[in-house]
Amino acid sequence: MTDAIHSATFAHAAVSSALKRASEATGVGFDYLYRVAARESSLNPDAKAQTSSAAGLFQFIEQTWLEAVRKYGAAHGLSRYAADIETGPDGKLSVANEARRREILDLRFDPEKAAALAGELARENRTALEKALGRAVDAAELYAAHFLGAGGARKLLSAGPSESAAALLPAAAAANRHVFYEGG
Numbered sequence: 530m531t532d533a534i535h536s537a538t539f540a541h542a543a544v545s546s547a548l549k550r551a552s553e554a555t556g557v558g559f560d561y562l563y564r565v566a567a568r569e570s571s572l573n574p575d576a577k578a579q580t581s582s583a584a585g586l587f588q589f590i591e592q593t594w595l596e597a598v599r600k601y602g603a604a605h606g607l608s609r610y611a612a613d614i615e616t617g618p619d620g621k622l623s624v625a626n627e628a629r630r631r632e633i634l635d636l637r638f639d640p641e642k643a644a645a646l647a648g649e650l651a652r653e654n655r656t657a658l659e660k661a662l663g664r665a666v667d668a669a670e671l672y673a674a675h676f677l678g679a680g681g682a683r684k685l686l687s688a689g690p691s692e693s694a695a696a697l698l699p700a701a702a703a704a705n706r707h708v709f710y711e712g713g
Contacts, residue, residue, distance in 0.1 A: 547640035555648030581704045585637030587647040595622040601649040
C-alpha cells in the first residue's frame with residue numbers, strides 16, 4: 530500500500546511540475562491548466578476516452594494534437610515530429626509513416642509535452658474567442674474552446690438562450706452525451 534501511495538504522490542508531483550513549466554513557458558495560468566487537466570483526465574496522463582480518440586492529460590483528440598504539434602512543436606522540442614505532419618487534400622492532418630504517426634500521437638501521454646501544447650492552444654483560443662466575441666473571455670469560456678474548439682465555443686457562446694447546444698454542435702454532443710443531454 531505504501532508503494533501505491535508513493536507512486537501516486539510522485540505522479541501527481543510530476544504532473545504539477547509539468548503544468549507549472551507550461552504555465553511559465555506559455556503565459557497561461559497554472560490554475561487554468563490544472564483545472565482543465567483535472568476535469569479532462571483527473572490528472573492522469575495515461576487517460577484514454579472510450580467515445581473518441583481523446584487521450585492524455587488534456588484529452589486531445591488526434592486531429593487537434595497533430596495540429597498543435599505542427600504549429601507549436603518546434604517551440605517545445607518537437608520540430609522533428611512537426612515536420613512529418615502533412616495536410617491532405619481533404620484538410621485532414623496525417624503522417625505518412627504509421628509508426629511515426631503513432632509515436633506522435635503517443636506524445637499526448639507525456640505530461641510535459643501535453644501541458645506545453647495545452648498552454649499554447651489556450652493562448653490561441655483566448656485570442657480567437659476574444660476577437661470573435663469582441664470582449665474578454667473568462668476561464669469557463671476558455672475551457673469551452675478547449676472542449677469544443679474555438680469555432681464550437683464561439684458558436685455556443687453566441688447562441689441564444691433557447692437554442693439547443695446539442696443541435697448547434699451535433700458531433701460534440703454525440704461524443705459527449707453526458708455533457709449535452711439531461712443528466713449530464
